[in-house]
Amino acid sequence: MQQLTQQQRSQWSTDGYLHLQGVLSPEEVEFFSAQLDRVRTLPGYEPSDLPRGHYGLLPHADDLATEGFMDRRHLLDYDQSFIDLIDRPGLFDLIVDIMGPYLLLSMSQAIVRPATKAFPGYTHTDGGEALRYVRVTETSRPIAMKAMYLLSDVEGTDSGNFTVFPGSHMRPFPDDAERWPTPHSPGAAQLAGKAGDCYLFAHSLWHGPAPNYSGKARKTILYNYSQMFARGYDFELVPDVVDKMTPRQRRLVGDMGHEFRPGSFFYAPRDQVAVIMGDEAVEESALAPTRVGIGAGADRA
Template sequence: MRSCDSIISEGAAKPQPYAITPLEEAQFRRDGYLLLRSAVPMADAAFFLGEVDRLVREANNIGAVLREPYYHEGSYKLTRILRLSTAFDQLVDHPGYFGKLVCLIGSHIQLMGSEIFVRGAAQGTITGFHTDLGAGLQKILPTDQNAFLQIKAQIFLTDLSVPDCSNFALIPGSHRMRVADSNELCMINDVNRQIGPDGSLPAQAMQVLARPGDVLLFPHSLWHAVAPNRSGRTRYSITLRYGQMALRPFERFDPILADHGRKLTPRQRRLLGDLGEEGASPYRPRFQDEIMCRDEQHSSGCY
């Protein structure tokens, strides 16, 4: 397993090693993704699915869903989900994946955004292949040694163990490939032209076969899409976006931090933007290594 020593600053307390293996890190750097089987226990995944179903029904009743221009008409998302339910607080630094994130990004990490994805029936692809974080970051690619700028954790809540159930689709190794033909939505035009009218994907693409509780980690530069959904059921998932503290977050978590009835740990508060003192710098936050790496009662990034 990789030691925390390599990401902890000189003189800081040395926590226990993270639960990431050399093979896992090598695969992530080579292929641009890591699928963590049963990272969230099945019973917990069922609980989250119930909460997601409730929130989706409420949002549809009041028209509070977001339909992006690059989604199939049967798909949409809910944003700022920590404002909608305290049930998701435990996912902010969930022990099933958080330690691996810190190994790949480093300890100067923040939660940048939170979403629920709803993927309905679609005979063709639900989204085409694209990268995240906009046109500027599309030009910045990872290297063999550098920490990653941003990693998403997608928590699957429905069964995607066979293809064409609105599976997450990706092109292995594309996170290190320069995009030559794109648009304002960061679509990979030359690859998307290879998608068949029936939603068949290019030969170099793969669909991720996942079960409830599996978690997929992937960086901003990975070329990814959503496959057709011919399963007869809606696909639900939760995505949490993590990144370097120097990046602009997608949402503000002030309402969550100001909720005194919320039982957040110091690490969860720091991930949501609580720097601990007035005027503290996001580039030099105090005790950052210790907060990110120490054991806590409800969540632990180090093992």
């Protein structure tokens, strides 16, 4: 499988994110952008009035204008193309290189951030209350990470830029109400990018959207991956669309190849590395067990 270059590895370790250019082709950008316009008119889960960002099933997005706000969850039901993004060739290899092979897809999301004066942007870490204080080190795999595909060009600043605090994934950060970081705090980097680019970032990196004063909406698709013990949180068990998936995609949404049982998601199925990385990885790992982290443990049930 493809691996991060040395420079990418070092950037990931020190900054907590990577900016990959041209991951989606212009045709794919156009296709997924149209998908988001379609998804907006269909029922689905979006933030509702419930406290703490919980989501409710809505008949369609609040704003039906294609440049209006949308924060749609669990995209897999909408089209085969969203299923295929789970392990997108060219990108998924890098995700496995970062996460290791014992991973799951834990959520999918489409966000449209409209041009508005009303939203000042916000920053946070991912994984909710549970992961805010669980930080990775330079050499550890993250507990979770996201791939964020840009479907719009983002130029300059305050244009709905994905904003990061490089290196914040490894250190305590001021998070009391008075000093909560914003997209304009010292150390914030508002990233520019082109439609088709993809950002990878660790759950513990402080990040979020800048305000969007650019006059045009910014569209994105996000897929979150977690170590398998952390489980998916878009669906309770294996989602119904599993029948449309390849064996690897099935495994990534939690189909362990057997009914749920105590120890599921704790002990990986014996074929986990082969399913995620292919048979060659298993053969290689017998020679160099640390690369994929299986070694002798691969044989225990």
